[in-house]
Amino acid sequence: MSMPEHAATALAEMAACHECDELHRVPGLAPGATARCHVCGAVLARNPRGGLGRPIALYITALILLLLANMFPFLTLEIGGRKEVCTLFGASRAMYNAGMGELAVVVFLTSILAPALMMSSGLYVMLSVRLRQSWPAVRLLLAWIGHLEPWVMLDVFMLGVLVAFVKLGNMATMHTGNSLYAFVGLILVFAAASSSFDRHLLWHMLGVPGRKHQ
Numbered sequence: 492m493s494m495p496e497h498a499a500t501a502l503a504e505m506a507a508c509h510e511c512d513e514l515h516r517v518p519g520l521a522p523g524a525t526a527r528c529h530v531c532g533a534v535l536a537r538n539p540r541g542g543l544g545r546p547i548a549l550y551i552t553a554l555i556l557l558l559l560a561n562m563f564p565f566l567t568l569e570i571g572g573r574k575e576v577c578t579l580f581g582a583s584r585a586m587y588n589a590g591m592g593e594l595a596v597v598v599f600l601t602s603i604l605a606p607a608l609m610m611s612s613g614l615y616v617m618l619s620v621r622l623r624q625s626w627p628a629v630r631l632l633l634a635w636i637g638h639l640e641p642w643v644m645l646d647v648f649m650l651g652v653l654v655a656f657v658k659l660g661n662m663a664t665m666h667t668g669n670s671l672y673a674f675v676g677l678i679l680v681f682a683a684a685s686s687s688f689d690r691h692l693l694w695h696m697l698g699v700p701g702r703k704h705q
Contacts, residue, residue, distance in 0.1 A: 502616055515585050543621045548616045549684035556677040557606060564668030566652075568659070579603065579670055598648065605642035606681065612636050620696045633693055640685075645678045 503512040508514075508528040523697050527534055540670040568575045577585070580603065586595035656665060 505590070539622060544616050545685055545688040547614065547617050547621065549680055549687060550610050550617070552676060553681045553684050554607075554610045554614065556680060557603075557610065559673040560677055561603065562671045563670040565667060565670040565674070567666040569664040569666070570662065576668075579674065601642055601644035602648040605639055606645060606677075609636060609639040609643055610681070610684075612639070612685075616693060617688075620693055624649050633690060633697070637690065643681075645674070645681060649674065649678060 508531065510530045511528060511533070525534060551695075563578075564576045565579050565582070566577045568577065583595045583603070586598060613636055615626065616629055616633045616636070617630045635701040643679070652671075659665060
């Protein structure tokens with residue numbers, strides 16, 4: 492049975508367009524539906540088909556790839572008969588040991604810590620909503636995910652690796668490790684996971700008791 496129009500209006504939430512700041516009332520969306528700003532056409536909220544199953548699977552995959560990216564060698568450099576094995580965490584440690592402490596912290600934060608926190612927080616919130624369980628600090632974590640997102644710079648780190656490839660190509664022989672391939676996969680999967688993660692939809696689900704989630 493469909494919800495009466497006056498009831499749907501009562502449950503509608505106010506949302507500001509992130510492009511033009513126009514305020515809208517966004518009601519509960521049917522699976523596959525998208526709400527757009529009537530001024531600039533930007534997406535306000537969407538309810539993907541299949542519910543939270545797809546973003547949950549993508550976030551789990553991203554966490555596994557992040558773990559793999561930190562378990563194996565990232566790059567192996569051969570210089571003058573010597574081999575230097577570099578891991579993802581080892582890159583930050585090497586910068587710190589070289590006296591570049593601030594840069595080491597930024598690299599660790601943007602390529603390891605912030606992605607791990609964002610993925611685990613997003614997965615925690617979605618599982619709480621999917622299982623219809625009121626887990627501790629769910630709303631707090633959902634609010635902080637938006638603050639973590641600008642600190643996730645996996646693609647920037649990968650760009651730095653490519654620049655190093657070009658600059659060191661004539662001085663050393665470089666061999667790619669399994670972690671590099673896991674990291675490339677992580678960038679792609681995390682981009683897909685982020686695009687399917689809709690905070691407005693999750694806020695709506697958390698704010699309407701008894702709503703059926705799929």
